[in-house]
Amino acid sequence: MLVFVLRRIFQAVIVMLSVAFIAFMLFQYVGDPVTNILGQDATPEQRQQLRADLGLDQPFPVQFVRFVGKAVHGEFGLSLRQGRLVSSLIAERLPATLELSFTAALIALLVGIPMGVYAALRRGTFMSQVMMTCSLLGVSLPPFLIGILLILFFAVTLKWLPSFGRGEVVMFGHWSTGYLTVDGWRHLVMPSVTLAIFQLTLIMRLVRAEMLEVLRADYIKFARARGLPNRVVYFGHALKNTLVPVITITGLQLGALIAFAIVTESVFQWPGMGLLFIQAVTFADIPVMAAYLCLIALIFVVINLIVDLLYFVVDPRLRLERSGGGH
Amino acid sequence: MKQLERTLLSAALVMTCGVAQAVTLRVGDVGDVQSMDPHSLNESLQLSFDTNIYEPLVGRGKDMSVVPVLATKWSQTSSTVWRFELRKGVKFHDGTPFTADDVLFSFKRAADPGSDMRGYVAPLKDVRKVNDYAVDIETTAPFPILPDTLTVFGIMSKKWCEENKAERPVDRRKGIENTASFKANGTGPFRLKERQPSVRTVLVRNFNYWDKVETNIDEVVFTPIGNDSTRVAALLSGELDVMEPVPLQDVERVKSSGNYTVQQGPELRTIFLGMDQKRDELLSSSVKGKNPFKDKRVRQAFYQAIDEEAIKARVMRNAATPTAEMVGPGVRGFQPDMNKRLPYDVEAAKKLLADAGYPNGFEVGMNCPNDRYVNDGAICQAVAANLARINIKVNLSAETKNTYFPKILRRDTSFYLLGWTPSTADAHDSLYNLMATPTDKGQGTFNLGSYSNPKLDEVTAKIQVETDPTKRNEMIREAFKIHQDDIGHIPLHQQALAWAYGKNVTLTQLPTNYMYFKWITVKAPSN
Numbered sequence: 001m002l003v004f005v006l007r008r009i010f011q012a013v014i015v016m017l018s019v020a021f022i023a024f025m026l027f028q029y030v031g032d033p034v035t036n037i038l039g040q041d042a043t044p045e046q047r048q049q050l051r052a053d054l055g056l057d058q059p060f061p062v063q064f065v066r067f068v069g070k071a072v073h074g075e076f077g078l079s080l081r082q083g084r085l086v087s088s089l090i091a092e093r094l095p096a097t098l099e100l101s102f103t104a105a106l107i108a109l110l111v112g113i114p115m116g117v118y119a120a121l122r123r124g125t126f127m128s129q130v131m132m133t134c135s136l137l138g139v140s141l142p143p144f145l146i147g148i149l150l151i152l153f154f155a156v157t158l159k160w161l162p163s164f165g166r167g168e169v170v171m172f173g174h175w176s177t178g179y180l181t182v183d184g185w186r187h188l189v190m191p192s193v194t195l196a197i198f199q200l201t202l203i204m205r206l207v208r209a210e211m212l213e214v215l216r217a218d219y220i221k222f223a224r225a226r227g228l229p230n231r232v233v234y235f236g237h238a239l240k241n242t243l244v245p246v247i248t249i250t251g252l253q254l255g256a257l258i259a260f261a262i263v264t265e266s267v268f269q270w271p272g273m274g275l276l277f278i279q280a281v282t283f284a285d286i287p288v289m290a291a292y293l294c295l296i297a298l299i300f301v302v303i304n305l306i307v308d309l310l311y312f313v314v315d316p317r318l319r320l321e322r323s324g325g326g327h
Numbered sequence: 328m329k330q331l332e333r334t335l336l337s338a339a340l341v342m343t344c345g346v347a348q349a350v351t352l353r354v355g356d357v358g359d360v361q362s363m364d365p366h367s368l369n370e371s372l373q374l375s376f377d378t379n380i381y382e383p384l385v386g387r388g389k390d391m392s393v394v395p396v397l398a399t400k401w402s403q404t405s406s407t408v409w410r411f412e413l414r415k416g417v418k419f420h421d422g423t424p425f426t427a428d429d430v431l432f433s434f435k436r437a438a439d440p441g442s443d444m445r446g447y448v449a450p451l452k453d454v455r456k457v458n459d460y461a462v463d464i465e466t467t468a469p470f471p472i473l474p475d476t477l478t479v480f481g482i483m484s485k486k487w488c489e490e491n492k493a494e495r496p497v498d499r500r501k502g503i504e505n506t507a508s509f510k511a512n513g514t515g516p517f518r519l520k521e522r523q524p525s526v527r528t529v530l531v532r533n534f535n536y537w538d539k540v541e542t543n544i545d546e547v548v549f550t551p552i553g554n555d556s557t558r559v560a561a562l563l564s565g566e567l568d569v570m571e572p573v574p575l576q577d578v579e580r581v582k583s584s585g586n587y588t589v590q591q592g593p594e595l596r597t598i599f600l601g602m603d604q605k606r607d608e609l610l611s612s613s614v615k616g617k618n619p620f621k622d623k624r625v626r627q628a629f630y631q632a633i634d635e636e637a638i639k640a641r642v643m644r645n646a647a648t649p650t651a652e653m654v655g656p657g658v659r660g661f662q663p664d665m666n667k668r669l670p671y672d673v674e675a676a677k678k679l680l681a682d683a684g685y686p687n688g689f690e691v692g693m694n695c696p697n698d699r700y701v702n703d704g705a706i707c708q709a710v711a712a713n714l715a716r717i718n719i720k721v722n723l724s725a726e727t728k729n730t731y732f733p734k735i736l737r738r739d740t741s742f743y744l745l746g747w748t749p750s751t752a753d754a755h756d757s758l759y760n761l762m763a764t765p766t767d768k769g770q771g772t773f774n775l776g777s778y779s780n781p782k783l784d785e786v787t788a789k790i791q792v793e794t795d796p797t798k799r800n801e802m803i804r805e806a807f808k809i810h811q812d813d814i815g816h817i818p819l820h821q822q823a824l825a826w827a828y829g830k831n832v833t834l835t836q837l838p839t840n841y842m843y844f845k846w847i848t849v850k851a852p853s854n
Binding site: 029030031032033034035036037038039040041042043044045046047054078079080081082083084085088089092148151152155156159162163164165166266267268269271275276278279282283284 | 359361362364367368369370443445446447497499501503504505508509523524525526527550551552553554556557558560561563564565566698727728729730731732733736747750760767768769772773
């Protein structure tokens with residue numbers, strides 16, 4: 001077990017380093033922040049000096065090694081755009097993104113699973129056809145379009161919901177939450193729905209397919225033969241077995257939700273990490289971009305690690321094979 | 328205690344008036360203010376916002392004239408020494424009185440390596456305290472536009488900066504944060520209440536302000552909304568009172584909603600094209616062994632082949648003022664009578680090109696930013712399409728400003744588009760940076776095609792030190808004439824600002840795109 005975990009952690013470190021390395025390779029092409037920092041009245045020497053002071057004149061492997069050296073001490077430097085510590089910028093933004101992603105994941109699960117179950121049980125009915133068609137729309141419409149349409153309808157036309165921002169937040173130490181105010185919830189509705197729609201349709205289609213598969217299994221037939229009521233068969237046996245892959249996918253998708261909140265955040269001016277990243281890209285704010293990419297890689301790696309460990313715990317065969325020395 | 332008294336007083340006022348409510352102005356902008364530090368970044372949004380909190384010695388009036396702010400009057404005691412009398416009875420937001428020591432301190436701070444205001448204090452040799460309410464500023468050479476350059480940066484409190492370890496602007500290289508980036512203590516009509524970068528910045532009225540102001544705003548909530556559609560939606564849904572810029576394609580929609588005014592005034596920025604006139608062979612062209620842009624006929628052919636009126640009408644949706652000069656109205660030295668573009672004439676252009684020895688045209692590379700100026704990428708496409716009619720094949724490369732500026736500053740270009748706002752609102756700035764021959768001392772830094780005419784250099788140097796306004800204006804005319812005759816650049820237009828605001832808001836738009844909250848009033852909505 002310990003060996004397995006250690007091996008996983010070692011792999012995770014390699015992944016993180018690769019992500020950082022590729023990120024630094026790409027930074028060669030995002031341009032030069034110096035003209036953004038210095039403004040139009042600076043002399044060429046001043047620009048050259050700043051470039052040298054920031055280490056931007058170094059080849060990228062050198063910049064990369066320097067970054068890693070500092071990052072292991074938890075230092076990510078100052079944002080070139082805002083002149084503030086990158087670590088505190090990210091810490092400020094993290095709660096917004098996590099709350100948004102978490103709410104979206106919850107919506108996706110709470111709406112997606114019942115819809116999937118319904119579509120599987122009432123296959124062929126009008127309602128389930130409608131659901132399937134809508135889900136196709138949900139998968140194919142890009143989130144920025146959904147976001148803009150929601151804003152047009154609910155903010156501009158109906159004036160029910162606010163179109164941007166996070167609203168009133170309450171501070172718990174360093175954690176800002178919008179969950180405790182009415183205003184915060186009102187601001188959360190449209191962004192979280194926008195972000196949830198893709199996952200929702202994905203989960204719905206997955207649940208439906210799995211459910212149909214499971215309903216054909218022998219133990220369902222036996223359950224029926226035992227004279228169990230439909231409710232128990234569907235929800236006690238079929239759905240339970242359907243949920244194993246759903247939970248796995250949801251876990252992995254949570255990482256995707258956090259990472260791909262960028263689009264939703266920029267449409268709704270949601271003050272999360274994605275927005276921070278977008279703003280950093282437009283300024284070529286390399287320290288912020290590097291820290292963000294590493295953090296996202298870390299989130300993915302940690303979620304994967306947890307999922308792997310869960311397999312390990314859940315599936316005894318895995319344990320046996322490992323301790324037996326493998327195939 | 329004072330604070331409490333004021334609170335009680337205003338509470339009492341509110342109760343007596345019954346209906347009176349705190350007036351809040353909600354402002355949305357495409358970008359965020361990067362820092363509260365008035366010396367950290369030379370960028371117009373930053374300077375515009377900070378000037379509501381921190382005031383300069385000398386400011387701008389509604390007509391862009393130079394007006395007294397923290398200095399009440401000034402005069403030259405010799406050709407290089409200016410005496411500035413300071414305003415008495417001014418207090419910083421924390422209650423500290425404003426004196427000459429703060430001025431000396433602020434000038435020193437603005438000259439720090441981490442400061443982006445160094446360019447403005449570079450011509451200064453020394454700043455001396457005469458007494459608590461007067462300073463002498465000595466320049467290295469006669470410098471007639473000193474008051475103009477002083478309009479840009481704010482005066483900070485020496486005591487406050489020392490207490491907060493913010494004696495110097497934040498230095499991004501050292502990795503240490505600076506209190507002045509997120510707190511503020513100025514003398515302006517508004518003080519900082521809350522700062523959440525990229526979320527919102529809240530200012531409240533400074534009721535101890537030294538001057539009477541026309542505003543009735545108690546609180547300003549400034550929100551950056553980067554996405555154009557969301558920003559428009561936020562205005563139309565009533566969540567904002569003022570918003571800028573309005574995307575050109577949405578101007579009609581905002582106007583037609585009936586509740587909002589869109590004000591499109593000309594900005595000081597001039598958009599123009601530049602051509603490499605130095606290299607003996609262009610970096611990217613089909614012409615080998617010589618540089619066609621060295622021939623004035625080719626430059627003129629390009630000029631006359633470009634249909635600026637069509638660019639204005641289609642690309643800019645009329646939100647532009649075509650120009651024949653490198654500076655626009657509002658800049659000192661702009662010459663209304665010289666603002667006549669060469670006529671758009673494809674046949675004449677073809678003939679000029681043939682006379683120059685290119686009857687079949689040629690190919691040339693063009694560099695263009697696509698996220699810096701209003702519709703910059705589309706302007707370049709229109710220019711390329713225009714030039715195709717005289718058989719010039721333009722290989723356009725449009726890219727983000729982050730890669731564009733480093734490239735063109737290396738002079739790695741043959742033909743480019745650039746925009747320029749003279750930060751002093753004086754023609755000398757444009758002459759010196761855009762038109763004078765590049766040197767390693769900073770002259771011609773943005774003359775990226777290295778247009779060069781010694782006569783223009785000479786006049787530019789004289790303009791810098793000439794203190795007589797009439798003579799100086801004559802010299803500016805002379806320099807502009809030289810540049811126009813040479814077709815040193817191809818000026819296109821001044822882009823328009825586009826602010827949208829509710830019908831209950833009155834405000835003043837400056838061509839610098841500065842938004843002074845002290846000039847904004849909000850009428851209560853008539854329910």
